[in-house]
Amino acid sequence: MAEFPKKIVEPNIETLYNVSPIPGAASKYECHRGHEKAIKLMSYPIPYPPLKGEEAIKRVLNRLKELANERRSVRMFMEICVRCGACIKQCHFYLGTQDPNNTPVGRAELLRKIYRRYFSIGGKLFKGLAGAKELTEKVLNEEWYKYFYQCTECRRCSMFCPFGIDTAEVTMAAREALASAGLVTKYITEVIAKVYIYGNNLGIPPKAFVDSLEFFAADVQDLEGITLKVPVVINKDLYEEFAQKVLAKSPELKQDVERILKEIDEVRSKSYEFVEIKDKAEILYVPPSADLFTNVDTTIGVIKVFNAVAEKKKIDWAFSPFASEAAVFGLFLDYMDIKDIQYRIVRQAEKMNAKYVVFGECGHAWRAYYNFLEALHKPLSFKFIHILEFTRDFIERGVIRLDKSKNDEYIVTLHDPCNYARASPKLIYDARYVLKAAVNNFYEMREDTIKEKTFCCSGGGGLLTDEIMELRMLGAKPRASALKEVIDKYGVNYLAAPCAIDKAQLPLVVQYYELKNKKTGELIKVGGIHDLVGRAIIFEKQR
Amino acid sequence: MIDIIFTYIALSIFILGIIYKLYTWAKSPIPVPIGIYQDSTSAASAIKHILLDVIFFRPLLRFGGNFILWLGSWLFHIALFLTLIGHIKLFLHYPIVLPMIEIRPILKLFVSTILPASLIYLLLRRIVHRDLRYISTPADYFVLLLLLGIIISGIIMANSGINLVAVKYYILSILSFKPVKVDLPIIFWIHYTLVLILLIYFPFSKLMHLFGALVSPTKTSYHKTKAHTKKLEL
Numbered sequence: 001m002a003e004f005p006k007k008i009v010e011p012n013i014e015t016l017y018n019v020s021p022i023p024g025a026a027s028k029y030e031c032h033r034g035h036e037k038a039i040k041l042m043s044y045p046i047p048y049p050p051l052k053g054e055e056a057i058k059r060v061l062n063r064l065k066e067l068a069n070e071r072r073s074v075r076m077f078m079e080i081c082v083r084c085g086a087c088i089k090q091c092h093f094y095l096g097t098q099d100p101n102n103t104p105v106g107r108a109e110l111l112r113k114i115y116r117r118y119f120s121i122g123g124k125l126f127k128g129l130a131g132a133k134e135l136t137e138k139v140l141n142e143e144w145y146k147y148f149y150q151c152t153e154c155r156r157c158s159m160f161c162p163f164g165i166d167t168a169e170v171t172m173a174a175r176e177a178l179a180s181a182g183l184v185t186k187y188i189t190e191v192i193a194k195v196y197i198y199g200n201n202l203g204i205p206p207k208a209f210v211d212s213l214e215f216f217a218a219d220v221q222d223l224e225g226i227t228l229k230v231p232v233v234i235n236k237d238l239y240e241e242f243a244q245k246v247l248a249k250s251p252e253l254k255q256d257v258e259r260i261l262k263e264i265d266e267v268r269s270k271s272y273e274f275v276e277i278k279d280k281a282e283i284l285y286v287p288p289s290a291d292l293f294t295n296v297d298t299t300i301g302v303i304k305v306f307n308a309v310a311e312k313k314k315i316d317w318a319f320s321p322f323a324s325e326a327a328v329f330g331l332f333l334d335y336m337d338i339k340d341i342q343y344r345i346v347r348q349a350e351k352m353n354a355k356y357v358v359f360g361e362c363g364h365a366w367r368a369y370y371n372f373l374e375a376l377h378k379p380l381s382f383k384f385i386h387i388l389e390f391t392r393d394f395i396e397r398g399v400i401r402l403d404k405s406k407n408d409e410y411i412v413t414l415h416d417p418c419n420y421a422r423a424s425p426k427l428i429y430d431a432r433y434v435l436k437a438a439v440n441n442f443y444e445m446r447e448d449t450i451k452e453k454t455f456c457c458s459g460g461g462g463l464l465t466d467e468i469m470e471l472r473m474l475g476a477k478p479r480a481s482a483l484k485e486v487i488d489k490y491g492v493n494y495l496a497a498p499c500a501i502d503k504a505q506l507p508l509v510v511q512y513y514e515l516k517n518k519k520t521g522e523l524i525k526v527g528g529i530h531d532l533v534g535r536a537i538i539f540e541k542q543r
Numbered sequence: 544m545i546d547i548i549f550t551y552i553a554l555s556i557f558i559l560g561i562i563y564k565l566y567t568w569a570k571s572p573i574p575v576p577i578g579i580y581q582d583s584t585s586a587a588s589a590i591k592h593i594l595l596d597v598i599f600f601r602p603l604l605r606f607g608g609n610f611i612l613w614l615g616s617w618l619f620h621i622a623l624f625l626t627l628i629g630h631i632k633l634f635l636h637y638p639i640v641l642p643m644i645e646i647r648p649i650l651k652l653f654v655s656t657i658l659p660a661s662l663i664y665l666l667l668r669r670i671v672h673r674d675l676r677y678i679s680t681p682a683d684y685f686v687l688l689l690l691l692g693i694i695i696s697g698i699i700m701a702n703s704g705i706n707l708v709a710v711k712y713y714i715l716s717i718l719s720f721k722p723v724k725v726d727l728p729i730i731f732w733i734h735y736t737l738v739l740i741l742l743i744y745f746p747f748s749k750l751m752h753l754f755g756a757l758v759s760p761t762k763t764s765y766h767k768t769k770a771h772t773k774k775l776e777l
Contacts (some may be wrong), residue, residue, distance in 0.1 A: 017607070017608050020673055020674070021673050021674045021677055023677065069570070069571055070571065070574065071571060071572075071574060072568060072569075072571040072572060072573050073577075073760045073761070074571070076568055076571075076755060076758075076760060079564075079749070079751060079755070080749065080751060080752045080755030080759070081749065081752075082683075082749045082752050083675070083678055083680065083749070084616065085672070085674065085675045085678065086602065086603055086609045086612060088674050088675075088678075089608055090607055100674055100677040100678060103678065105678045109678055109680075120747065121747050122682070122748065128681070129681050129682070130680065130682050131680025131682055131683075155579070158761055159579065159602065159605060160602050160603075160605055160607060160609065161602060162600060162602045162603060162756060163759045164602075164760075164761035164762045165759070165761075166577070166579065166761050169577075283775070309777075313777055315777060335575075356772075370766075370771060371575060372575055373770065374768060374769065375574060375575040376575070380769075380770045382770070383770050383771065383772045384771055384772070385771070385772050385774075385775065389773045389774075393773065393774045393775065422581075423577060423578055423579050423581055423766070424581065425581060425768075425771065425773065426581055426582075430773075447606060448606040448607060452581070453605070453606065453607075
């Protein structure tokens with residue numbers, strides 16, 4: 001693993017858009033290739049070893065043709081772009097790397113040039129004159145593989161395109177075409193493989209999952225004297241059902257699968273002080289798994305919200321280690337994996353007779369469930385809601401009360417996760433409602449960097465991997481610039497970012513750009529919204 | 544003779560080409576409707592968004608340094624639209640008298656200066672800005688130059704005292720499939736030929752953005768969620 005890169009650009013919001021193109025500037029950033037162990041667990045048929053030469057080209061072109069037939073967005077976005085360039089200065093990766101292939105139009109043209117050559121009359125007849133180009137292995141490896149994994153699919157560009165061209169759709173199509181020839185990244189396939197084996201991105205097995213929850217509640221009891229109940233649903237037969245699918249593809253995982261099943265027996269037979277094991281619940285809470293590992297305060301905040309509601313209403317809820325991952329990394333690869341990852345949540349909700357599924361602070365969950373769930377899974381036995389909407393509803397109804405003064409040491413600004421900002425039902429406004437109910441000191445960053453125009457943290461879209469760290473840091477330059485402005489102007493010392501990828505990426509961004517608390521000189525704290533809610537929430541029947 | 548054959552070929556390719564293109568777009572389904580407007584939850588709201596975007600070029604007005612582009616491109620399209628409206632009189636049997644006939648010279652002056660000026664802006668920006676040069680295809684320059692040729696020849700022709708009655712007679716004779724020969728100056732034929740080339744080029748080019756702007760899947764998709772709720776029944 002390379003060492004953490006040194007800062008090579010300065011975050012300055014005044015000069016944010018003063019960039020000129022440096023062709024090839026980002027061509028050094030490349031994700032590691034996928035390996036067989038993970039690739040064979042994918043739902044999408046990805047050839048291993050990767051195809052080469054004519055075979056690869058034929059397969060990619062064939063998939064591209066199919067995609068244009070299967071998805072109107074792919075076909076139209078290949079044809080209606082007029083190269084007006086309105087999108088150019090709106091992409092955080094262009095503003096950070098200055099590589100013109102990282103402009104939305106530049107990125108799309110990598111695909112369009114090939115599309116024209118093989119699928120349009122002008123391209124077939126006039127070739128280069130029509131802006132058409134032949135597909136070669138060099139194009140696949142040096143252009144497509146590199147640059148379509150330099151897009152976080154944040155969709156900011158679609159806000160500025162007169163035709164609403166969504167470069168995320170172009171990126172998703174290109175990645176699927178690459179996958180059909182075996183060109184996939186290590187990070188994405190490994191993470192998806194872990195979901196299929198363990199149920200979450202980090203590979204947290206069921207016993208560690210349950211023990212963590214017990215530990216968090218014990219901590220709160222010790223430090224605050226508050227007793228929290230943490231219900232957990234475990235259905236062993238669900239694990240057995242899905243284990244068969246994994247073993248059919250990778251029989252060598254037998255020992256891992258058996259260990260997981262044994263852990264479930266251990267958990268069921270153990271007695272916990274705070275965790276309550278059961279088979280059914282009305283409400284399934286699905287966190288991003290990182291909330292069990294690093295974003296502990298968010299999880300504690302959420303558990304407190306449920307427990308505070310329980311003081312006034314009968315609420316039957318639970319975690320589930322089987323459904324311990326809200327994020328859907330299939331978004332970064334192909335529709336089949338989106339469907340199969342979501343299927344775990346769908347089956348768990350059915351099995352436990354859940355009426356509602358509540359998703360935690362996670363952008364890739366929201367994007368996948370709000371946009372894709374109903375198109376890929378019918379009928380559904382539950383309704384779904386985001387934890388921010390959930391908490392807001394109870395604050396509005398007066399069921400939960402918060403003491404804002406508990407957060408007075410924080411001067412807070414809000415980073416809108418890209419996946420909440422683009423086409424979700426007003427989640428960014430729910431975030432503000434809950435945040436402002438929990439803190440007294442809140443300042444917005446500059447208008448063109450927030451809400452629907454928020455700049456992506458640059459860690460999503462399957463890019464949260466070490467080998468492209470410098471790329472991630474450069475892409476975060478717009479967000480860092482906006483953050484620096486409010487640090488300087490208002491003394492902001494807490495960056496609220498209600499999304500697990502943000503919580504993994506933004507602390508590194510703060511470190512890279514040396515964004516420090518003006519008073520203490522410490523790096524700016526990055527945390528969730530429910531972290532702050534947890535500090536402010538009032539338990540009326542306890543203490 | 545050749546002018547008449549060429550006209551029929553160009554018109555056929557134009558009409559059939561557009562129908563074909565729209566058919567290929569419609570044939571591809573939208574398996575996952577993903578819109579870009581958060582409050583778009585009905586066909587009515589989707590239509591509203593599309594109209595606002597198309598009439599006012601709204602996305603170019605969003606914060607981010609596209610205002611000059613908005614001005615140049617919006618003025619170009621408005622002037623183009625007015626010019627095309629003005630050409631309607633060539634296609635109708637009956638004489639048309641515009642209400643408030645005093646507008647005509649003002650309108651004509653506005654259009655004949657704004658139209659080429661904004662087009663030249665659109666061409667120059669593509670040459671001057673390095674990032675635009677990088678992403679432009681030869682076709683982008685071709686279309687701009689073709690349009691420039693049409694516009695300049697049209698302005699020269701309009702100011703040359705051309706016999707518009709003869710032009711109208713010619714056009715109508717072709718459209719009613721009883722073509723006649725006419726004696727028109729060369730500037731007309733230059734303008735006319737360039738227009739026919741544009742018609743042939745249209746369906747196979749980015750000019751289809753005319754329809755693309757109206758039916759872009761991210762704008763026609765609105766969210767009819769049944770499973771999402773903002774409140775629990777508790």
